[in-house]
Amino acid sequence: MEIVRANSLAEAVSAIYGEQKKVAGRRPVYGGDINEAYRLTLSDGSAVFMKCNSIANQSFFEAERKGLEALRRTGAIGVPAPLGIGIDRGQGISFLLMEYLEAAPKNTDYWEQFGRELAMLHRAQCAGFGEEKKLPFGFSSDNYIGASPQVNTPRESWVCFFRDCRLRPQMEMARRYFDAGTQEKCSKLLEHLDSWLEEPAFPSLLHGDLWSGNAVCGPDGKAWILDPAAYVGHFEAELAMTELFGGFPPVFYASYSEVNPIEKGYRDRKEFYNLYHLLNHLNLFGGSYLGSVQRILNKF
Numbered sequence: 001m002e003i004v005r006a007n008s009l010a011e012a013v014s015a016i017y018g019e020q021k022k023v024a025g026r027r028p029v030y031g032g033d034i035n036e037a038y039r040l041t042l043s044d045g046s047a048v049f050m051k052c053n054s055i056a057n058q059s060f061f062e063a064e065r066k067g068l069e070a071l072r073r074t075g076a077i078g079v080p081a082p083l084g085i086g087i088d089r090g091q092g093i094s095f096l097l098m099e100y101l102e103a104a105p106k107n108t109d110y111w112e113q114f115g116r117e118l119a120m121l122h123r124a125q126c127a128g129f130g131e132e133k134k135l136p137f138g139f140s141s142d143n144y145i146g147a148s149p150q151v152n153t154p155r156e157s158w159v160c161f162f163r164d165c166r167l168r169p170q171m172e173m174a175r176r177y178f179d180a181g182t183q184e185k186c187s188k189l190l191e192h193l194d195s196w197l198e199e200p201a202f203p204s205l206l207h208g209d210l211w212s213g214n215a216v217c218g219p220d221g222k223a224w225i226l227d228p229a230a231y232v233g234h235f236e237a238e239l240a241m242t243e244l245f246g247g248f249p250p251v252f253y254a255s256y257s258e259v260n261p262i263e264k265g266y267r268d269r270k271e272f273y274n275l276y277h278l279l280n281h282l283n284l285f286g287g288s289y290l291g292s293v294q295r296i297l298n299k300f
């Protein structure tokens with residue numbers, strides 16, 4: 001279904017569900033970092049999920065919509081359907097409406113299945129998500145990683161993409177935290193990145209921000225992935241992020257690698273991939289992340 005574009009929340013709801021349905025109530029949903037979120041109840045008792053932010057921040061939702069749609073197109077894993085997007089000037093908000101995922105108990109093989117489905121996402125055909133220029137790595141438009149801008153200019157080479165569109169912009173933003181020695185290490189790392197990272201055998205569509213808070217159990221008892229920062233890249237970058245803040249259980253990685261084998265050198269490479277997210281945390285949340293950034297820089 002084509003997403004509805006509307007000039008008010010009420011207009012969006014009637015365009016999606018029909019004139020007779022109205023918003024009858026709303027309950028806040030907590031747990032997000034950036035937006036306000038609500039479970040809206042409609043007059044027939046059904047539910048819809050709404051995220052809202054200021055009007056000025058509408059671009060967050062355009063970017064999220066594109067990521068959700070790209071991930072859904074693969075059919076590999078549960079991703080909520082974006083239903084409506086718009087600005088409500090009366091309420092002073094921009095909003096994104098999407099399918100509400102009613103929580104259910106996790107299937108007993110929840111983690112195995114999640115691992116397999118993420119691997120299927122990474123093996124899904126993703127030519128054309130990059131750009132019309134047909135360069136494999138990147139995305140059709142820039143988006144956000146948390147609240148930071150994420151550059152997705154398509155590139156022929158993964159290593160160049162990761163250097164120019166991932167590490168370099170974050171390192172430039174983080175300059176204010178760096179002394180001369182750290183700055184020098186950053187420059188060296190960028191210069192020699194191709195001796196540490198490798199081109200993947202195939203490009204993969206990535207969720208892009210897959211930590212445990214961005215996966216929930218949906219009504220089918222399976223994992224659904226939310227709040228993407230999607231782009232086409234190396235699947236190792238995604239796996240690395242799943243390990244950064246707590247990690248997923250071993251059984252997840254075991255079943256992942258049955259579908260998409262993880263190579264040995266990944267253990268070393270994952271540090272570079274997580275450097276991107278740690279730099280982003282340094283830029284968003286401040287100096288408490290400097291030590292983790294420096295630990296990785298010192299290793300190489």
Ligand code: ADP
Pocket residue numbers: 029030031032033034035036037049051080098099100101102213214216226227
């Ligand atoms: P933010 O963009 O602010 O980080 P999130 O996308 O993480 O917000 O969502 C905020 C909260 O809403 C989280 O607790 C998340 O689990 C929940 N959530 C997100 N999408 C849905 C959905 N489609 N259905 C039900 N709950 C959702």
